[in-house]
Amino acid sequence: MVALTEKTKKRLTMQTVEIAPQTTAIRSLDWDRDRFDIEFGLQNGTTYNSFLIRGEQTALVDTSHEKFRQLFLDTLKGLINPADIHYLIISHTEPDHSGLVKDFLQLAPDVTVVGSKVAIQFLENLVHRPFKRRIVKNGDRLDLGNGHELEFVIAPNLHWPDTIFTFDHKTQTLFTCDAFGMHYCSDSTFDEDLKTIEADFEYYYECLMAPNARSVLSALKRMAELDKINIIATGHGPLLQHNVDELTGRYRTWSQTQAKAETSIGLFYVSDYGYSDRLAQAVATGITKTGVGVEMVDLRGGLDLQELRELVGRCAGIVVGIPPASGAAHIQAAISTILGSVNEKQAVGIFESGGGDDEPIDPFLSQFRNLGLTPAFPGIRIKQTPTENTYKQCEEAGTDIGQLVTRDRSIKQMKSLGADLDKALGRISGGLYIITAKKGDVSSAMLASWVSQASFKPLGISIAVAKDRAIESLMQVGDKFVLNVLEEGNYQKLMKHFLKRFAPGADRFEGVRTQPAENGAPILADALAYMECEVISRMDGGDHWIVYSSVYAGRVSKPDALTAVHHRKVGNHY
Numbered sequence: 348m349v350a351l352t353e354k355t356k357k358r359l360t361m362q363t364v365e366i367a368p369q370t371t372a373i374r375s376l377d378w379d380r381d382r383f384d385i386e387f388g389l390q391n392g393t394t395y396n397s398f399l400i401r402g403e404q405t406a407l408v409d410t411s412h413e414k415f416r417q418l419f420l421d422t423l424k425g426l427i428n429p430a431d432i433h434y435l436i437i438s439h440t441e442p443d444h445s446g447l448v449k450d451f452l453q454l455a456p457d458v459t460v461v462g463s464k465v466a467i468q469f470l471e472n473l474v475h476r477p478f479k480r481r482i483v484k485n486g487d488r489l490d491l492g493n494g495h496e497l498e499f500v501i502a503p504n505l506h507w508p509d510t511i512f513t514f515d516h517k518t519q520t521l522f523t524c525d526a527f528g529m530h531y532c533s534d535s536t537f538d539e540d541l542k543t544i545e546a547d548f549e550y551y552y553e554c555l556m557a558p559n560a561r562s563v564l565s566a567l568k569r570m571a572e573l574d575k576i577n578i579i580a581t582g583h584g585p586l587l588q589h590n591v592d593e594l595t596g597r598y599r600t601w602s603q604t605q606a607k608a609e610t611s612i613g614l615f616y617v618s619d620y621g622y623s624d625r626l627a628q629a630v631a632t633g634i635t636k637t638g639v640g641v642e643m644v645d646l647r648g649g650l651d652l653q654e655l656r657e658l659v660g661r662c663a664g665i666v667v668g669i670p671p672a673s674g675a676a677h678i679q680a681a682i683s684t685i686l687g688s689v690n691e692k693q694a695v696g697i698f699e700s701g702g703g704d705d706e707p708i709d710p711f712l713s714q715f716r717n718l719g720l721t722p723a724f725p726g727i728r729i730k731q732t733p734t735e736n737t738y739k740q741c742e743e744a745g746t747d748i749g750q751l752v753t754r755d756r757s758i759k760q761m762k763s764l765g766a767d768l769d770k771a772l773g774r775i776s777g778g779l780y781i782i783t784a785k786k787g788d789v790s791s792a793m794l795a796s797w798v799s800q801a802s803f804k805p806l807g808i809s810i811a812v813a814k815d816r817a818i819e820s821l822m823q824v825g826d827k828f829v830l831n832v833l834e835e836g837n838y839q840k841l842m843k844h845f846l847k848r849f850a851p852g853a854d855r856f857e858g859v860r861t862q863p864a865e866n867g868a869p870i871l872a873d874a875l876a877y878m879e880c881e882v883i884s885r886m887d888g889g890d891h892w893i894v895y896s897s898v899y900a901g902r903v904s905k906p907d908a909l910t911a912v913h914h915r916k917v918g919n920h921y
């Protein structure tokens with residue numbers, strides 16, 4: 348039997364901290380959360396944060412993930428008798444924050460649940476029992492007494508349709524749940540060390556918030572109307588206190604860039620507490636990688652059909668998560684509106700939601716095809732519980748549609764280099780390499796020549812990876828990969844194989860001889876040498892990430908052979 352090391356042992360712990368007068372953070376620390384959702388890519392665990400505010404009356408903001416059932420409820424009982432809590436504020440109904448609502452209602456049957464209209468509807472389906480409720484709108488207030496006057500801010504799509512923020516005027520704390528969060532587990536309650544958390548903060552934004560950039564900007568506008576915010580009490584990771592202006596500023600800058608994207612794709616789906624949200628999110632991540640804006644729309648929320656028509660009209664492409672065949676009338680109306688507003692210049696992609704009750708995919712895609720739209724990827728069928736590979740397939744499909752709608756622009760940009768400069772740049776040459784990576788069950792590979800040794804101590808290399816490469820999501824900080832060196836005179840076969848256009852989710856190693864490296868990534872049997880590497884940092888190089896990695900193991904299989912060299916004529920191609 349293998350002994351559990353500190354790293355592989357699953358650890359769940361609790362932390363309670365007074366973060367402001369009469370305000371306690373109850374943090375569920377999930378040190379080794381499995382990577383499943385895309386936004387957990389950096390693998391630093393996560394936390395689920397809940398808060399207790401005690402005025403003359405008491406409110407609990409959110410609960411925790413159901414895996415913390417015992418720990419969370421025991422901790423809460425150590426602080427207060429749950430039956431004495433007057434309000435349970437639901438920032439949104441995603442199970443990692445609302446997983447214990449049902450248990451909590453058993454302990455506090457008289458509590459009034461406070462949430463947006465959509466949240467309360469979702470909750471009814473979740474808890475299957477009557478409960479007291481108060482539906483809040485933007486600007487509504489709830490006075491707990493003793494100065495704790497709460498004001499609610501409607502923040503739809505951050506990142507669930509039913510999201511609200513809660514601002515306590517006494518402590519100037521804004522409770523934002525998913526927004527401004529990050530998956531980062533540490534004992535630090537606050538964000539004192541920006542350097543250690545900023546990569547996770549940005550990665551989380553990219554995955555969850557970038558596809559809703561316009562909604563982020565609307566929420567920031569509403570936040571600006573509040574008094575000065577001292578603390579942003581997020582639902583995941585450290586709370587923001589030391590860098591509130593800096594980090595909200597970053598959200599603003601990133602979202603403005605996204606919202607200004609010349610081209611955007613509308614992504615329509617029906618959220619269902621599960622797969623369909625994650626699948627849609629994976630597609631959105633893939634689109635975002637291409638620099639194309641995404642407008643995500645949950646067809647379940649109260650939609651204005653005229654707005655929907657306008658949105659569809661201004662998009663270069665649309666992606667639809669097939670709604671349930673038994674969907675409500677307003678969902679069917681939304682789908683008819685989409686079908687009635689598309690035009691033949693648009694690209695289209697379809698994915699099944701995985702609920703087992705989906706409309707058949709082919710007739711649905713045919714309807715779009717008959718209207719003249721160009722399919723950007725084969726319809727994604729979900730026959731079993733989605734796996735990491737399914738999400739990767741969705742991400743790659745998103746990238747395909749993003750690349751399709753920007754193809755003409757990319758070609759034009761490539762042609763616009765001055766001829767002399769282009770030729771001069773073309774004199775920079777490199778070797779030929781295949782990068783291979785494996786993370787969980789997902790693997791990928793790409794041919795690269797922009798590879799260079801970058802440091803002696805530590806031993807390090809740099810690789811320029813285009814932001815829309817499939818392998819990019821497996822080359823995050825902390826990820827491990829293999830650099831395979833191709834051999835002069837013996838590289839054509841491998842080069843040709845890896846330059847093929849792979850369909851989303853395709854196995855890139857089919858027909859290629861490999862063996863796993865210590866770090867799990869495939870070593871190509873026909874490579875001249877290989878090195879095992881770990882990503883240390885990534886620098887933003889415009890359309891590429893400059894990925895700096897340490898090299899910690901390696902071997903040459905043919906000591907006398909030389910590395911394949913790639914000579915170019917021009918600088919605007921590899």
Ligand SMILES: Cc1cc2nc3c(=O)[nH]c(=O)nc-3n(C[C@H](O)[C@H](O)[C@H](O)COP(=O)(O)O)c2cc1C
Nearest residue numbers: 793794795796797811812813815816817818913921
């Ligand atoms: C000679 C050559 C060198 C390349 N070098 C790089 C590179 O250094 N970085 C990069 O991002 N792509 C590079 N590419 C492009 C990718 O290998 C290839 O187009 C890519 O694998 C396909 O995109 P995908 O993996 O996202 O499907 C190169 C292509 C060629 C033909």
